[in-house]
Amino acid sequence: MIIADLHVHSYNSKDSLLKPRDIITTAVKRGVNCVAVTDHNTVKGGLELVKEARGLKDFIAIPGVEVKTDVGDVILLFVDEEVRIERFDELLDHAKSISAVTILAHPYRKHVMVEESARKVQVIEVLNSRSFKSANLKALSLASKLNKPIMAGSDAHTMFEIGKAVTIMEGSSEDDVRRRLLKGEVRIFGSESSPLVHLFSFASKIINEVARTF
Template sequence: MKYDFHTHSKYSPDSWMEPETMVKTAVKKGLSGIAVTDHNTIKGGLETKKFERKNFKVIVGSEISTERGEVIGLFLSEDILSHKFSAVIDKIKEQNGLVVLPHPFDELRGNGLKPTEDDAGLIDYVEIFNSRCFLSKYNEKAKEYAKKHGLNVIAGSDAHFAHEIGNAGIDTGSEDPADAFKEGDFTIFGQKSSFINLGLTKVLKTWKKTSSG
């Protein structure tokens, strides 16, 4: 069972994927589920969950901007409106969600959160492979931080386009991703995305902002 835990639908300002397309693409690629982690909203996750199938899970999440960098909440039921790091952590935990640090240490994109020693106790999972971390050292730093502090690890494609879905994630024998999390019974898989995708994302974000304005 393979799951991609970091994807973006059209409800993110820098993606245009339709929820149904995301599910069809993921199933075609042999995935058993995805987490939809749109920027600052769970709407994409909720819409995508409508297309959930018997053998395909959709996890509702959100990648939330804070003053220190981005934080992902998984298994959410409500939007988190705060953008203060400490408050975002609290709100995720109030929903019994999981706190994930996506692409920490990623200086190239400028939105990676550099965790401190004190942050370790607040984090449930560290994303140690993000397909859009174009410099391997950023994924390596994340892996080192997780190992040093005994933290659980995760991976995701950070897909903004359909062809990126499934570029990274976890492989587990569990049919339920929640069970896989609890048991830690999974392995990481991943491959890098093309640098071109980052450029296309920036173009798309500018176009959507201009069109809506």
């Protein structure tokens, strides 16, 4: 069985300090055997995760990216090179050409044209630990209205958020994750984090900025 946290940020995102190696250790401790690192507009963290997981048994590392588009954030999974596209439709075409899985991240946080965009992506994030419960419930009802596959992710930017929301499916390989996700053969489990987590992200941003100055 695969217990996956498919939305995690590493220090390659300005608002996180997490190192891929520590992400793996913490995930495994919590019974999470699959992680996708999906940093803001860079695949660096995802690739680092894959490198760190090399040789590990029973752990699936998925490189991803969370792209800021003109309709809002979109996650691409199974990406191994940088994506520098901001236009939503263009991004989806590109994703198709590189066989990436497209996910509409937390649809009710700063997105525009939500329903239209939701129809076009392959999967909808219906449980994001950093979203309000009301926003998650709206996302879930949108997915069910459109009959779209769903997923859950912690959107972790700190250690204690890892595994707060997981997508659970049968199987043991990266291919299983892709297939089950696209077929909607998953269950989701988890909860919303305390709003305090946003404060830690704010602090991380400052620490990252200071680190860059030195």
